[in-house]
Amino acid sequence: MEKNFSKTGLIVLILFLILIFSSVIICAQDYQIYYKNGYDYFLQEKYEMAEQSYKKAIELNPDFEDAHYWLGKVYRQTGAYSQAIEQWKEVLRINPANQYAYQNLAGSFQGTSRIQSDKASDYLNEGKKIIGYPEEYLFKASAPSVNSLLSAIPYFKRAVKIDSGLLEAYYWMGEIYRVLGEQSTGQFNSPAMESYLKVIKMEESANPMSFEHPSPYWRSYLQLAKIYRFLGWRNQEEKLWLQLENTKSLPYKQALERKGYFGFGYPSRIEVNFRDGDKIENWSYPEKDTVFTVLNGEVEGEKEKEAEQSEMEIILEENIPEEKSQP
Known part of the structure; x- marks a missing residue:
């Protein structure tokens, strides 16, 4: 009895899988048929019928990339540009690498009608x-x-x-x-x-x-x-930062070399002050224990180091017991 029941259950499962598989095949055939019909209508310039066919194909398969793309072309042909854009956005959602949808989307806006100017x-x-x-x-x-x-x-x-x-x-x-x-x-x-x-x-x-x-x-x-x-792109990023470092160092390097100071690049610290209309800068290079004074972009020379205050030595006097006189 149990054996017959198991066989019956297996048969039912197989029939169920066959039914599901057949439904999928029929559905796939249906949306492909609608897509093909839409393409034929498009070539015949029957855009309204092409639109309906592509919409039906998308209804059966929402992620049907080609149907979205050609529906976008139908809308473009009929002047419905905003709807065309939405279809190309859908194509790129499904397949971000689609070059045709990208090109169409990128070229969707060309006008500058909001203003008229020569500036x-x-x-x-x-x-x-x-x-x-x-x-x-x-x-x-x-x-x-x-x-x-x-x-x-x-x-x-x-x-x-x-x-x-x-x-x-x-x-x-x-x-x-x-x-x-x-x-x-x-x-x-x-x-x-x-x-x-x-x-x-x-x-x-x-x-x-x-x-x-x-x-x-x-x-x-x-x-x-x-x-x-x-x-x-790690290599490109590293080269980019190196290029920036060299570029921003160049004017400082050349300004210092004109005054005979070599081996200096971008300062670690820049202090800026204004006095009597002049711009006074201090370019600091702590790794070389050097600070340059710059007046209005021209290097004046090394900044004199401030005299170091001598430390006061505190002498702790020892309490030495006084010698008592001998009797």
Whole structure:
């Protein structure tokens, strides 16, 4: 009796598995059929019917990458750009490496219709306004939406087209691409790195001997290093920090060498004072026990060491008993 029961149970289990397997096959065949129909309708420019077919395929398989992609193309063909963008974002959610969806998403916003101007600064400020004055979100977990970030890029591009030396515009493009790399797909890391490197190269070419550099320059080093670290590019990160160290040391090194002081780089400490309109600095090198006085950027010489106060020696007098006179 138990043997017959076991055989019956096994048969039921096999039939159940066959039913499930058959259902999966039928479902897979169904969404593939809808996808194929959608593609045929698209080629025939029957976009409404293509839309319905792709939607049905996605309903049966929500993570159907190709159906989302082609539905995005249907929306683009019919002028429904916002809906197209949402589909390409879905494609990148499913497969962040999809190059076609990335290219379509990156090129979704081209217009700069919010302002009409011939000043680069106007486009720069408008781009920053679109993403909500980004200095705030740099230090917060929340960031502007993907659409807001993408829509700001054309304004920064327009700014550098008017003024190719506008470092801040390149920097904010780098920031946008970096955040998009975190929110959407790592493919945005490439243009982010290009933008940061552009800032660094332009500033170091234009002002190699300058003691001071604008904020976007320093920030580009920091953000580029973050991307290298995230990607695991340890060698590139080390080379980047070495480049920064050499670059910031160069003006100090040359200023000191002009006065005959060799072997010095970036000071460990810089003290700045202003007196009668002059800028007075002390460049400190504790490892060499040396401090240089610098007046308005020109090395005056080594700072004289302050005379050391001699320590007062405290002599403790011993109480020597007085000798008593002998009788």
